[in-house]
Amino acid sequence: MAISIEDVEHVARLARLKLTEEEKETYRRQLSDVLEHARKISEVDTSDVPPTSHTLPLRNVFREDSLRPSLSVKEATGSAAWAVEGAFKVPRII
């Protein structure tokens, strides 16, 4: 399955990655190979195998609805690059 340069650019934009033309070509080829590999795997008949979303044989791991201590505001925002009056400060969004 072939991936186009446009597909690479789209995915890069979603992931906020800036790619050079050379990198785009490299990833286009690599991603195409990955998808080709997946296509090959999908040739195996899995009609009686339920889809796997998790590899652990676990289910229903819950906790009781009870409170646990939160961090202090100082601890919470202490390692932030930019914070003011308890809030995280971020550059303008749009």
Add this chain to the structure above:
Amino acid sequence: MEYETIIGLEIHAELSTESKMFCGCSASFGGGPNTKTCPVCLGHPGSLPVTNMKAIEYTMMLALALNCEITPRSVFHRKNYFYPDMPKNFQISQYDIPLSTDGHLDADMNDYVRKVGITRVHIEEDTGKSIHIGESGRIHGAEYSLEDFNRAGIPLAEIVTEPDIRSAEEARAFMQLLRATLEYLGISDCKMEEGSLRCDANISVAVDGKLGTKVEIKNMNSFRSLFRALSYEEERQRFALEQGGGLIQETRHWDDAEGKTHPLRSKEEAFDYRYFPEPDLVPIEPDPEWVDRLRENLPELPQARFHRFMEQFGLARDIASMLTGEKALADYFERAVETGQGPEELAKWIAGDLSAMLREAVVPIQHCPVAPRGLGELVALVNQKVISGKMAKEVLREAFETGKGPQRIVDEKGLSQIADAHELEVVVDEVIAENPGAADDMRTGKEQALKFMMGQVMKKTRGKANPEVASRLLKQKLIGRE
């Protein structure tokens, strides 16, 4: 050409659990910025989420109340996007295998019922709150934003309806019924103004059965703005179609002050959230016994109570609908009925004068200064003809303002009606003696004169004379018949 409005809703309800969805931070409303955060809800590397069982239980209760099927095995997904309201850069939600699907909720529209399909009810976590600082105070042109993650991670139930709604009225009625359902279940605060209940809508106008362009409306923070926004948008789209203009698929923001919708730039330019199964959380496979137990223990729901109020108490449709629209109001009514007074009269007082006073004083029914027993007392006083209906209104107001019982107010103010014929006869005789002209008019059959004479009797008794007894006495004495 025939136009048909097609509306679907997407509703988010914050669940009233003690702790957040995946960590032990408090899920309560308010507090200083970032006072309820921890490594999990701040998305620190290495922290692991653990699912709050109560949140799953509440969501299943809601799903069952909305007649949904519980999915035997559902999973969490990561919804990825770059926006600072979620420190992890993703929100834990559900995607292709939600907790429940295929339900319905039927809104009563007085002369018909609108059955609204429920596509799905799933569980997810809420995001943080952004405050945009800058000249306009709005997101565009803000210089920077402040992020508060107290809300990040609060459990949310998301309810998605089928596009079965046909008008703004139906949308509002559906939303009110859904709010009441959440309230009856006791699983959410349901405060649209505080944001614990939020509603977005998809609206389009079909022309001659051909589907139109879908527009998403956001920022409707009350039932009133939901109604106004959808009415506005319906009108805007119909007008555009009539003019032969095109509509574009977009998200629009409702401006309540201006009464208009405006195009909004989206969070993620390409709606591509790259969902994938959340590897840190294992699947949910509810034990059928758990589901059965929840189903059996569901409380009486608003619709059932609405029908019961009409059947059991003989209430009119609109009054039954109003009383059952709020659980506390319906509870109040049922406690008042326990006093043995007539349900219809009690309902009229609650839906009329009492509700008006509560609205005026901005007091919720839970804190009503007149207890249900007090209202029963008031109705009894009217039925026993101790006070007139008109006086009862004043007594109710006094009871509402002072918290005193109606009987006590009547006793203290000496408001009891004079229904005793002997006592009233003395007054009637005085009035006849003092007004010979009017008395003669009455004798010669002038209708007006009776009104005047009654007025005089009321004046002398300061309004306490029982009107029927007084009128009977006047007629007996002056016309010789009743």
